Amino acid sequence: MVDPVGVALPTLRRLPLYLRLFEERRRAGEEWLSSEVLARRLGLRSIQVRKDLSSVGALGSPKRGFPVQATAETLSLLLRRDSYSSVFLVGAGHLALAFLEDESLSRHGFEVAAVFHPAPAMRGARLGGREVLPLAKLPDLSRRMGVRLAVFAIETEWAAEALEGLGGSEIGGIVDLTGGELAAPRDLAVVRASFGACLSTLVGELSKRPGRAV
Amino acid sequence: MVDPVGVALPTLRRLPLYLRLFEERRRAGEEWLSSEVLARRLGLRSIQVRKDLSSVGALGSPKRGFPVQATAETLSLLLRRDSYSSVFLVGAGHLALAFLEDESLSRHGFEVAAVFHPAPAMRGARLGGREVLPLAKLPDLSRRMGVRLAVFAIETEWAAEALEGLGGSEIGGIVDLTGGELAAPRDLAVVRASFGACLSTLVGELSKRPGRAV
DNA sequence: TCATGTGAATACTTTCACAGCA
DNA sequence: TGCTGTGAAAGTATTCACATGA
Numbered sequence: 001m002v003d004p005v006g007v008a009l010p011t012l013r014r015l016p017l018y019l020r021l022f023e024e025r026r027r028a029g030e031e032w033l034s035s036e037v038l039a040r041r042l043g044l045r046s047i048q049v050r051k052d053l054s055s056v057g058a059l060g061s062p063k064r065g066f067p068v069q070a071t072a073e074t075l076s077l078l079l080r081r082d083s084y085s086s087v088f089l090v091g092a093g094h095l096a097l098a099f100l101e102d103e104s105l106s107r108h109g110f111e112v113a114a115v116f117h118p119a120p121a122m123r124g125a126r127l128g129g130r131e132v133l134p135l136a137k138l139p140d141l142s143r144r145m146g147v148r149l150a151v152f153a154i155e156t157e158w159a160a161e162a163l164e165g166l167g168g169s170e171i172g173g174i175v176d177l178t179g180g181e182l183a184a185p186r187d188l189a190v191v192r193a194s195f196g197a198c199l200s201t202l203v204g205e206l207s208k209r210p211g212r213a214v
Numbered sequence: 215m216v217d218p219v220g221v222a223l224p225t226l227r228r229l230p231l232y233l234r235l236f237e238e239r240r241r242a243g244e245e246w247l248s249s250e251v252l253a254r255r256l257g258l259r260s261i262q263v264r265k266d267l268s269s270v271g272a273l274g275s276p277k278r279g280f281p282v283q284a285t286a287e288t289l290s291l292l293l294r295r296d297s298y299s300s301v302f303l304v305g306a307g308h309l310a311l312a313f314l315e316d317e318s319l320s321r322h323g324f325e326v327a328a329v330f331h332p333a334p335a336m337r338g339a340r341l342g343g344r345e346v347l348p349l350a351k352l353p354d355l356s357r358r359m360g361v362r363l364a365v366f367a368i369e370t371e372w373a374a375e376a377l378e379g380l381g382g383s384e385i386g387g388i389v390d391l392t393g394g395e396l397a398a399p400r401d402l403a404v405v406r407a408s409f410g411a412c413l414s415t416l417v418g419e420l421s422k423r424p425g426r427a428v
Numbered sequence: 429t430c431a432t433g434t435g436a437a438t439a440c441t442t443t444c445a446c447a448g449c450a
Numbered sequence: 451t452g453c454t455g456t457g458a459a460a461g462t463a464t465t466c467a468c469a470t471g472a
Contacts, residue, residue, distance in 0.1 A: 275450075276450055
């Protein structure tokens, strides 16, 4: 099996999209799925789909496309790596709840192991059926469960405190959904994501399009 | 003023991070801010900060750094372009509410003009103090308000219907937060974003780091 | 002929090296 | 000396061109 490490990052982000369509096809009882069809469904170029699939060792057959069953299997195995699959969620608001309910997590091979919040007022609260744990429990749980990833979906006024609460844990990287408030410590990998950035990306895409003027 | 079109996309996504720190400094009464300090706060390299700022025409001064007042002004003007600043939000769940409340929108120069949902059951509902409008009103409002961007933060079972509801509107691109369910029509730019993809990116970052093994 | 697979070419980003200025 | 500014270089990602196989 191909090691996920070594697969280009943009490719890695597209694989779950392919997987979803392969599984849709599998349920429909189809045997083959071509890069052209995939590309059309996803708004990509077929050459890119082929490069991506070829980079993870998925093998297609000329004239027919890629075998649905085998390719779905390959992608599924690749995305469901076992380390890094559990994440801690820090936060208990709308954003945290939306994260908890999101289907894309399992498709990318992740699951939420526990939910934390630093506010004393949150003691005993529940989020989506889970207990919200005090932040103080995070380091110990992280070590015992081997969880190395955390997601910050927390009010900005609590962000700094939550960051400190990672001290002594195994957390090696965080996804920052707070909107860039967080100062990134040197020993922590930080991926920032925000709705605003998504929109900026979209505007960038549009301005590159030949059609309608900006 | 530098045209946002022509500024590299990754740069465009980092600018709001700089702007936030410049404004923080301005409130603190500081006059100068160096690329090194910016970089340290954000987990970037100083050279990248300088390249970014230079690409939008921000001018620094040797030994001191970048002038806080002037640079904040430049960034602010650049990000607050006037077309593409209003967006329609489609959806009314936790994710939609989180989107509505997100601070990163204004920092990137966007604002939510109206909220829509295709479900008849949602008639008259409110989301974050706004009325949730029936999807049928979207095309007309889009034309009258000149809104060309939409954000899909909607349950997957409604996504397809919502997409059809864009027919006859001015919408030229959408941000798809549904997790990749949407089939992308050829005439629409689609930016997909999902929590799962963010986590994949983080794992990719970590695996590139020299330190701790994966 | 249709669709894959691959090495080359192109485009885009980041990083380096060093010049210049206070 | 400290930090900016810029052109060159390196590193990535995407796209092209064409060989191959059913």
